[in-house]
Amino acid sequence: MRQPVTTSQTYTDRRDAGRRLAGLLSERDWVEPVVLGLARGGVPVAAEVAAGLGAPLDVAVARKIGAPGHPEFGIGAVTAHGPATFDERSVRALGLGPAELEEACERERAEAQRRVDLYLRGREPERAEGRDVLLVDDGLATGVTATAALRALRADGPRRLVLATPVCAAEAVAGLRAEADEVVCALRPEGFRAVGQWYDDFGQTTDEEVLELLAKGA
Numbered sequence: 001m002r003q004p005v006t007t008s009q010t011y012t013d014r015r016d017a018g019r020r021l022a023g024l025l026s027e028r029d030w031v032e033p034v035v036l037g038l039a040r041g042g043v044p045v046a047a048e049v050a051a052g053l054g055a056p057l058d059v060a061v062a063r064k065i066g067a068p069g070h071p072e073f074g075i076g077a078v079t080a081h082g083p084a085t086f087d088e089r090s091v092r093a094l095g096l097g098p099a100e101l102e103e104a105c106e107r108e109r110a111e112a113q114r115r116v117d118l119y120l121r122g123r124e125p126e127r128a129e130g131r132d133v134l135l136v137d138d139g140l141a142t143g144v145t146a147t148a149a150l151r152a153l154r155a156d157g158p159r160r161l162v163l164a165t166p167v168c169a170a171e172a173v174a175g176l177r178a179e180a181d182e183v184v185c186a187l188r189p190e191g192f193r194a195v196g197q198w199y200d201d202f203g204q205t206t207d208e209e210v211l212e213l214l215a216k217g218a
Helices: 014-025 042-053 088-093 098-120 144-154 170-176 207-217
Strands: 034-038 057-060 063-067 070-078 132-136 160-167 182-187
Touching: 014 042, 014 132, 014 160, 014 182, 034 042, 034 144, 034 207, 042 057, 042 132, 042 160, 042 207, 057 144, 057 207, 063 098, 063 144, 070 088, 070 098, 070 144, 098 207, 132 144, 144 160, 144 170, 170 182
Parallel strands: 034 057, 034 132, 132 160, 160 182
Antiparallel strands: 063 070
16 A cells, blocks of 8 residues: 555645645556546545546445434445445444444435436446546545445456545554555545545535536546
8 A cells, every 4th residue: 555645734625635646646557547536525536636647537426324313423334236334343332233224224325326327317337347446535534435335346347446535544544455455545644533624625515516527527
């Protein structure tokens, strides 16, 4: 895994983060690369990476499953298809079972499918089989959403599966080493609390912005 820079540096916005991440990734040789932004916040970052690599841009969708009563605390994630992924330690600590999580899983899976349908608009996604696939997010806190996305992408048979992000928590990287062939994290700062603290502008990415970026990066 490429060694990160440990610093208190922040990014201006997701585009700035993507350009700097592209600088790291452009030093490498890639085989038919395709860049996938993890919707929604990862797509503006991925757009800059795709431009820097001269690669097509597409989107990956996974939805966080929050703890009951505390939706901001992610204990799992789902994609549009396939089983849910859980942070088993958190699930056990909260004393939760399948029955308590089933409704949230189905709700978030339906939202994931809605977004896939919206973003693809009837087209086929970029082929992953036999190619170098770079999954890009705007940052990693727990890594549970990225884990769900990586497992779904692995089933598509990529030649190499790389997770790339501008900033991450060290413990999240450790957990993702078994899911990706490589994790590239530009910044792994001490005192990490939330992804947004490392951006000057961390406004919400909209569906409209995702669609515009996908149209430009196709």
